[in-house]
Amino acid sequence: MTEALSPAFRWRLPTRPVVSAELAAAGAARGLSSRLITVLAARGHASARDLDAFFGDPSEGLHDPALLPDADRAVARLQAAAAAGERVMVFGDFDADGLTGLTILVTALRCLGADATPYVPSRLDEGHGLSAAAVARAEADGQTLIVTVDCGTASAPEIATAAAAGIGVIVTEPPRRPGAAAGRRGRQPAPTRQPLPGSPAGGQRRRIQARATAAAGPPRRPGAGA
Numbered sequence: 001m002t003e004a005l006s007p008a009f010r011w012r013l014p015t016r017p018v019v020s021a022e023l024a025a026a027g028a029a030r031g032l033s034s035r036l037i038t039v040l041a042a043r044g045h046a047s048a049r050d051l052d053a054f055f056g057d058p059s060e061g062l063h064d065p066a067l068l069p070d071a072d073r074a075v076a077r078l079q080a081a082a083a084a085g086e087r088v089m090v091f092g093d094f095d096a097d098g099l100t101g102l103t104i105l106v107t108a109l110r111c112l113g114a115d116a117t118p119y120v121p122s123r124l125d126e127g128h129g130l131s132a133a134a135v136a137r138a139e140a141d142g143q144t145l146i147v148t149v150d151c152g153t154a155s156a157p158e159i160a161t162a163a164a165a166g167i168g169v170i171v172t173e174p175p176r177r178p179g180a181a182a183g184r185r186g187r188q189p190a191p192t193r194q195p196l197p198g199s200p201a202g203g204q205r206r207r208i209q210a211r212a213t214a215a216a217g218p219p220r221r222p223g224a225g226a
Helices: 021-029 034-042 048-055 071-084 096-111 132-140 156-164 200-214
Strands: 087-092 115-119 143-149 168-172
Touching: 021 034, 021 048, 034 048, 071 143, 071 168, 087 096, 087 132, 096 115, 096 143, 115 132, 132 143, 132 156, 156 168
Parallel strands: 087 115, 087 143, 143 168
Antiparallel strands: none
């Protein structure tokens, strides 16, 4: 009976991180509690310089968006769609990452002049990944480009269906699928030591930076005059 009630696994708690005097002083100077300083130390922020980087300007230290694989092809396709007035479906996964990336991408594309419409699939009816229903909707609505967010790597049949209907597909989840206009791999070896964003939201932010950099003039807010 005792053996039956014994847990199959045992908790292994991490060793309490060592908070240096330098880190404690730097944290206190920022008004941080000792508990928060300990949490930061456990996450690898062990010096005053680490805290400065963590709490500093978030734009500093970000990698060049051109390092994203196929970024040039994706930007060129999005520019062409915006210039031609094409309708774009942004297909976002239904989880937190997908919805966050979807919101960023739709908002930014609209700011950059694209006719972008969000699409969130039904988890129960359509399942995970680019769905046949979404492709059919895009075709019915006259959308000629689909951009997936946090999904699409296992959707080769749907991508092929879209291509047969004259609809391009940009997959922003690794790895690139056959027939897709472009693909983005968030974590991969790169010629630099700069980490690429692994989250969909981070990836969309960098993709939009690349799009905005390539666009003529600053991005405009939705509804603003030309």
